[in-house]
Amino acid sequence: MPTKRQALILAEIVRIYNETGQPVGSKTLMGQLPFHISSATIRNEMAALEDDGLIMKNHTSSGRIPSTAGYRYYLDHLLQPTAVSPQVFDKIAANFDHDYHEIDEIVKQSATILSNLTNYTTISLGPESANVTLTGFRVIPLGNDQIIAILATSAGTVESRVYRLLHLISSDDLEKAVRIINDQLVGLPLAVVKQKLASEIPQLLTKYLHSSTGFIDLFGDVLKRAASQHFYVGGRSNLLSFAQPTDLDQLKSVYQLLDKESILPSLLDLDQVAASKKPQDPQQVLGPISVRLGDEFNNSLLSDYGLITAKYHVGQHGDGVIAILGPTSMPYSQLIGLLQLFSDELVKKLVEYYGYFHDDS
Known part of the structure; x- marks a missing residue:
């Protein structure tokens, strides 16, 4: 644990090194410290800081630079945030x-x-x-077997993605599927939507649609993107x-x-x-x-x-x-x-x- 004077010297070494990128020597510190001590005393205090692992020698200079441990001590005990202009x-x-x-x-x-x-x-x-909910889901045909799927949440997030259906599902069935999603899932937390998508929704789609092939994957993909960080x-x-x-x-x-x-x-x-x-x-x-x-x-x-x-x-x-x-x-x-x-x-x-x-x- 450094003494009060050693801590002030460490803080000054950190400040000077961060500003200049150059190792700091005792002569430099003499002109920067807010109190007067001799160069020999500064060297002794720097030696103590080095023994404690808070500063270390630089290979290309006789000066010292802060070690990771020195930065950690400075951050935890000495730092004072600067006011923003x-x-x-x-x-x-x-x-x-x-x-x-x-x-x-x-x-x-x-x-x-x-x-x-x-x-x-x-x-x-x-x-x-955890309370973010599904607020809506839409599908807009783009032509050439392409659609854009749009999903909105209560957090204000809107996720959209273009998909190619390749005639796997008819336009009528697609509209029914979107209506089922909105009727059954809007207003529910996204985590619950995920659960229902894996359990109840496939059965509903199978009951009312000629084919739901590809739709579950489509909705699941855009939902995953909306729910991800x-x-x-x-x-x-x-x-x-x-x-x-x-x-x-x-x-x-x-x-x-x-x-x-x-x-x-x-x-x-x-x-x-x-x-x-x-x-x-x-x-x-x-x-x-x-x-x-x-x-x-x-x-x-x-x-x-x-x-x-x-x-x-x-x-x-x-x-x-x-x-x-x-x-x-x-x-x-x-x-x-x-x-x-x-x-x-x-x-x-x-x-x-x-x-x-x-x-x-």
């Missing part, structure tokens, strides 16, 4: 000031806005709720700005990782962080925002990365996530201050949309 606040408000027709449009836009503001890669996930990744190309030329293979693998929606839930699940890596009180400094570093991911591809994640709450509509992925040496105080404000503004936009949506429903 009025100019940045106005920019966020202006970028959100659009007419949105679906919740996913807002969630996707949030990832784009945040990546542009930070120049890092961002990940967003909209609010999820929709992750949006903004600023993938920003990964290039801090990658080393020798890390191109690793960078390619990280790109592929961000394209796998099956991986993203575990990446964003803060409960997966090893207990030994968690602060005694995770809310002590960061509030609803958490940070994962390096080996805390249990994924060697992300050993040099940090992930700042904010979980936000949208009342009865559920919880969502907005996150920033970048190098371990990100300017955490600025980014966490920004993310606190940004998630608040995102919630306001979502609440505004839900209010309008339900007023019109």
